[in-house]
Amino acid sequence: MTNLPDLPPAAPEPDPWASLRAFTAARIALGRTGTSVPLHEALAFKLAHAHARDAVYSALDTERLVADLEALGLPVHQVSSQAQTRQEYLQRPDHGxxxxxxxxxxxxxxxxQECDLVFILADGLSATAINAHAVPLLRLLLPEVQQTGFRVGPLVLAEQARVALGDEVGHLLRARLVLVLIGERPGLSAPDSLGAYFTYGPRPGLTDEARNCVSNIRPAGLPYAAAAAKLGWLLREALRRELSGVGLKDQADLLAE
Structure with missing residues (x-):
């Protein structure tokens, strides 16, 4: 029998879309080796999946967050939802x-007394996002709304919380507007994405069409300064027009033209 020489491993074939990777974090132009993706891309996928799982089970850095929030000069309340464990939170969204x-x-x-706005920091599906991005955003957004004349109520730190928890909190604190900063569902390229949901006239029982959302707030997504400017405009309009949700559109760029 003739022994065949060992062949060198096949080099990954270049992907014609490779140049587009400069514009997106999406998993495109991965290349391939035979019928599979290259080994480094397969390992990168597993690592991203691990980061996403870790984010879902991450916990708020409560001690540091409370200290940072108190430094902003407003009272801080800590609350929790009816979900007593992370497993219950994931299996029973209604409890959150x-x-x-x-x-x-x-x-x-x-x-x-009645206030114009209450901020809530909620762990959601990525406490990692709150730990990293909520306070830097608030440091820009809070002075902007205060300079406008908003009467800002206490800051609320909520554990095992979903967006709608803000409606109950805002109603109890007699707020005209409530803004929930929450960790968004992690994706394979963004385990630390922060979402901001606000509602005019918060009260239990409201549904998603009553809210507005600004999402993907993080240095690699929508930067803090841009998010603060966008949210500041929307909050002022919500208070002026006494509405939020589907009736309120972000027209700040159109009005600036």
Missing amino acids: RQLAAASNARLAASAG
């Missing part, structure tokens, strides 16, 4: 939309 009884009673007892 409602305050635990003790948190409800504590906020109701602390409510003062």
Whole structure:
């Protein structure tokens, strides 16, 4: 029998879309080796998947967040939803939309005069995003709304929380507007994406058409300064027009032209 010489491993074939990778973090132009993707791309996919799973199970850095929020000069309340564990939070979204009884009673007892806006920091599906991006965004957004004349209520840090939890919190604190900063569902290129959802006239029972959302807030997505400017304009319009949701569109760029 003739022994065949060992052949060198096949080099990955270049992908004609490779130049487009400069414009997106999406998994395109991966190349291929035979019928498979190159090894380094297969390993990168597994690493991204691990980062996404870690983000879902990440926890708020409560001690640091409370210290950073108190430095902004407003009272800070810590609350939790009815979901007592992370597993319950993931399996019962309805529990994440409602305050635990003790948190409800504590906020109701602390409510003062009506305010224009309450900020809520909620872990959502990526506490990693809140830990990294919420305070830097607030440092820009809070002065902007205060200079406009907004009466800003307490800052609220919420664990095991979903977006609709903000409606109950805002209602209890007598806020005309509530803005929820929340960790978005992590993708394979963005485990730390921050979303901002705001609602005019918050109260339990509202649904998604009553809210506006600015998403993908992070240095690799929508930068803090741009997000603060966009949210500032939308919040001012929401308060002026007394609405949010499908009736409120971001027209700031059109009006500037």
